[in-house]
Amino acid sequence: MFSLSVPLGKFVRRVSRLRGGGSALPGLVVEKIDPGFMQRTLSTLPHGVAVVSGTNGKTTTTKMVVELLESQGLKVFTNRTGSNFTRGVAAALLGDVDWRGRLDADIAVLELDEAHAVHFVNRVPPRYSLLLNVLRDQLDRFGEIDKTAQLLQHIASKTTGTVVLNREDPRVARIADTLHGPEVLYFGLDDSLLGTFPSDDELRAGPGSPVPAVPERPQADVVLRRVGADDADFEYDGVTVTTGMKLRGVYNIFNAAAALALARSICGSGAATADHSTLLKALSEVAPAFGRGESLTVDGLPLDLVLVKNPSGFRLGLKSFPSGGYATMIAINDNYADGRDMSWLWDVDFDSLRAEGVDQVTGSRAYDMALRLQYDEVQVGAVGTDIPASLADFIRKGKGQPKRVFCTYTAMLAIRRELSKITTVEVVS
Amino acid sequence: MTPDSAAGTTASKGTIRVVQLYPREMNIYGDWGNALVLRQRLKWHGYTPELLEYDVGDEFPEGVDIILGGGGQDSGQLVIQDDLQSRAGLLKGMAEDGTPMLLICGMYQLFGRFFKTRSGPVIPGIGVLDVETHGTDERLIGNVKVTTPEFGEVLGYENHSGQTTLGPGVEPLGTVAKGTGNNSRDGQEGARYRNIVASYLHGSLLPKNPAIADFLIRTAVERKYGTFTPGEPDDRYAVLAREHAARRPR
Numbered sequence: 001m002f003s004l005s006v007p008l009g010k011f012v013r014r015v016s017r018l019r020g021g022g023s024a025l026p027g028l029v030v031e032k033i034d035p036g037f038m039q040r041t042l043s044t045l046p047h048g049v050a051v052v053s054g055t056n057g058k059t060t061t062t063k064m065v066v067e068l069l070e071s072q073g074l075k076v077f078t079n080r081t082g083s084n085f086t087r088g089v090a091a092a093l094l095g096d097v098d099w100r101g102r103l104d105a106d107i108a109v110l111e112l113d114e115a116h117a118v119h120f121v122n123r124v125p126p127r128y129s130l131l132l133n134v135l136r137d138q139l140d141r142f143g144e145i146d147k148t149a150q151l152l153q154h155i156a157s158k159t160t161g162t163v164v165l166n167r168e169d170p171r172v173a174r175i176a177d178t179l180h181g182p183e184v185l186y187f188g189l190d191d192s193l194l195g196t197f198p199s200d201d202e203l204r205a206g207p208g209s210p211v212p213a214v215p216e217r218p219q220a221d222v223v224l225r226r227v228g229a230d231d232a233d234f235e236y237d238g239v240t241v242t243t244g245m246k247l248r249g250v251y252n253i254f255n256a257a258a259a260l261a262l263a264r265s266i267c268g269s270g271a272a273t274a275d276h277s278t279l280l281k282a283l284s285e286v287a288p289a290f291g292r293g294e295s296l297t298v299d300g301l302p303l304d305l306v307l308v309k310n311p312s313g314f315r316l317g318l319k320s321f322p323s324g325g326y327a328t329m330i331a332i333n334d335n336y337a338d339g340r341d342m343s344w345l346w347d348v349d350f351d352s353l354r355a356e357g358v359d360q361v362t363g364s365r366a367y368d369m370a371l372r373l374q375y376d377e378v379q380v381g382a383v384g385t386d387i388p389a390s391l392a393d394f395i396r397k398g399k400g401q402p403k404r405v406f407c408t409y410t411a412m413l414a415i416r417r418e419l420s421k422i423t424t425v426e427v428v429s
Numbered sequence: 430m431t432p433d434s435a436a437g438t439t440a441s442k443g444t445i446r447v448v449q450l451y452p453r454e455m456n457i458y459g460d461w462g463n464a465l466v467l468r469q470r471l472k473w474h475g476y477t478p479e480l481l482e483y484d485v486g487d488e489f490p491e492g493v494d495i496i497l498g499g500g501g502q503d504s505g506q507l508v509i510q511d512d513l514q515s516r517a518g519l520l521k522g523m524a525e526d527g528t529p530m531l532l533i534c535g536m537y538q539l540f541g542r543f544f545k546t547r548s549g550p551v552i553p554g555i556g557v558l559d560v561e562t563h564g565t566d567e568r569l570i571g572n573v574k575v576t577t578p579e580f581g582e583v584l585g586y587e588n589h590s591g592q593t594t595l596g597p598g599v600e601p602l603g604t605v606a607k608g609t610g611n612n613s614r615d616g617q618e619g620a621r622y623r624n625i626v627a628s629y630l631h632g633s634l635l636p637k638n639p640a641i642a643d644f645l646i647r648t649a650v651e652r653k654y655g656t657f658t659p660g661e662p663d664d665r666y667a668v669l670a671r672e673h674a675a676r677r678p679r
Contacts, residue, residue: 146502
C-alpha cells in the first residue's frame, strides 16, 4: 500500500536531522497525517514485536536481545537511539522503511518506558514482552511503586505470545497470576546470588531482622548461577554453561539471563532454532550500551562511567565497582530524565566509600549529595554544581589514577560531552 | 529490630533510643534519612544513639526516647493497620506524656482519626492527632517551602493523594509558601501537638531541616537527663543545600 505519509515523514526526518533537531518530530508528523502507520508497518513482521520494559536496565537488555537475535541470522528493527516514546518508535521506523513504507526486518525489539509502553501496546499488541523489574525510581512520575507494577501488568496482558518475567522481583513475578492467554517464562538467580539483589522492600531488613520467607519460586527458563570477574555461569535446559562477559556489574549480567530467555523463546518458536554456541558467543561480546558502565580512556588510564538512578542501582553499582585504587566522582542531576526527587539517596549506604573518600561531588544536587556523604562520614574533596568545572578539576587532581564516576542520566550526558573534547567517546547516532 | 549503638571516643553524655516504626512498609522517599540524621546528630552533640526498628508483630522496645514514622503506599498502610491499632493505647500515652515524634505522610495520616479512601473504605487511625484525611484523585507532587514559627523556613518534597484537615486540637506546622501541603484549600502544612511534628514533607525532611532534628533531640535529652548541652555540628552542606533548594524553581 502506497501512502504519501511515508515520503513526507522521511522528508521531515531528513530536514530535522540537517537542522540537528530531535528524533521525535518526524514521528509526530507521520502520526498526525497517518495514524495507522506504525501499527500497519509493524504488523507485517514475520516474528512480530517484542517489548522490553521495567524501571532499570532496559537499554542494555534491549541491546543484548538485538545482538543475540542477529547472531541467529534474524534481521532486527530496534529503537536504538533510546528515544523510547511511541513517537520515537515511529520516527525510528521512518528511518528504516523504504519509500513505499515497507520494513525489511524479521522482528522489532523495542525498549519502551513503562508509561509509554501502555499506549504502545494498546495500539500494537506485542507477540513477546520482557519485564525486568519494578524499582523505586521515578516515583515523582508514577506516584507509587504499585502503580508502576500495574503498568507492566498491562503490557503483559496485551502480549499475545510469550511473557518473560523476573522471578526474583515479587512485583514482576506476581504478574503471572493475572495472565490467561500468553505463555509465561521466567529468568532467575541462583540462591547464592539473591543477597546481592536486595529488593526495595528489604531496604531496611538489616542483620537481626527476620529474613522474609522466600516463597516457592517457579522453575526459571534461564538461571544466572555465578558471576566471575569477566565470566558468568548460566543454566538452561538443565545444563550449566560458562561464558566470558564484557559487561560489568551484577545487574547487567542478571539482565543477560533475561535477554537469553527472550532470545531463546523467539528463536525456538519461529523458523530458526537457537544455535547455542553462536548465542553464547554473541552474549560474550555484548558491550555496554551508551553510558551504562562504559569504560573510557583519559590520560592513558580508564575512566568508568556508572549510571545510577535509584537506590538499588546505586547500591549495586557500589558493590560491583569497589572504590579501592580509584579516584571517585559522584555527579547528581535532577532534571526530568533523572527524576526530580532525589530523596532516594538516603536509601543508599555509602559506607564502602569511607576508606577512600570521594574526590569530587558535582551536579545540580551536589550539595544534597555532599550532605548525604557527610552523614555517612565519607570525606569529600570538592563540591560544586558546575559539571564541566568539577570534571576538569577531577581529571587534573587525579592524574596517574584510574577514575570512576557515579552519575545520573543527564549528568552522564554532560560528562560524555566534556570528555569527547579530550578522548574518543563512542558516538551513538 | 537492629540495635545500633555507636560508642564515641569521648565520654558519652548519655544514650538516646530512637525507634523507627514499620521501616519495611512505611519508609518511602528516603524516610530512612531521618533516622540516619538523628543517629549522626546525636553523636555530634555528644550522645550515644541507639537506633531500633519496630515491625509488625515485634515486641515494643522499652525506654523509647524518640519515635519516627514514615510514608508508605496504600498497600503498606493496609499491612500495618491492625498492628498499629494494637499499639494505639501505648503510642497515645507516650504522645500525651511528651515523647518527641516525627510523623511523615502515611504515619501522619494514621496517627490521625481516620483516612477515608477515595474508593470508599475508611482506614481507622489511632487518634493521637486531631486530624482527618480524605483520599482524592489528585496527586500532589513537588517541592514545598513552609514558613514556620518554630523552625524558620522548612524545605521538603511532597507526594500524596490524601488531603488532611486539622481539627481544633492541633496547630499547623506552618504556612505553605510554595507547594500544596495538608490540602488544596487552606494553605497549611503539617501539624504540631505536644512534642509531635507531623508533616507531608519527605526529602528526607531532617537533613535539610536540622532545626527540627535538634528540636527532637533537645526535647528527648531534656526529658531524660534534665538539661541539654549541644555540640557543634558542621552544617555547612545543609546550609548550601537549603539555599540551593530554596532558589530553585522546583
